[in-house]
Amino acid sequence: MRRIGFKYFYFYFLLILLSFAFHSSIFAQGEELCEELFRRHGFLEEVEGNQALEWVRAQNGRTLERLKADPRFAQIKAQALELSIAKDRIVYGSFDGKFIYNFWQDEKNPKGILRRTTLRRYLSLDPRWEIVLDIDALSAQEKENWVYKGMDRLEGDETHALVFLSGGGKDATLVREFNLEKKEFVSGGFELPESKSDVSWLDQDTLIVGAAFEESERTDSGYPRVIKLWKRGTPLKNASIIFEGKKEDVGVGAWVLKRKDGKK
Known part of the structure; x- marks a missing residue:
């Protein structure tokens, strides 16, 4: 093995020291830049604050x-509008075993309608869509600017669903239980206030909730820090905690996986 002389060792050692000094300087400059940016734009952390909204x-x-x-x-705007309301755009859907569900927006329904049809009709030239929930009508009825954020159906069940709505399109949503058979919200059913919480079905009487309602339940990013089991007919505040993350985590979540044998 070739031996490295002392002068070469000294040279390499000097290079390492210079490299550390260079990177330390870069890191220091980066920290100073971050501090300066936060000093100038830290108010943007308050996403609903007056100063942030004005900016x-x-x-x-x-x-x-x-x-x-x-x-x-003007031309690009007109083309984009034309494409967004085109009658011949692809109608994507999700299949639950009986119905194909599709959310559709056009000139008549700018906020959109949740609709469904059978697989046989979907594959035909005449799908004959059945309206399940009209977001424009709901917004007018409740005098709210609702934006549809999706639906979570209980797997293997044709009735139970959770509808996610956002006021004005924010990240935060409120959740309401919906009866797909009656095509109406369930009076006295599951309902979660507006927040960045996550929720999914465990069974028809139990929800898994990634809670972000109270300050103590949220991470520094405003997302869920705790996971709870919420039983039907009990107050949300009494839901039992089954997992807790750290305050500095971005967020925690939980969901249900179903095996072929039906076990969860």
């Missing part, structure tokens, strides 16, 4: 002016 409105205004200044803006 966003100002940036939106600048962006819109920049876009409108492009001579292609």
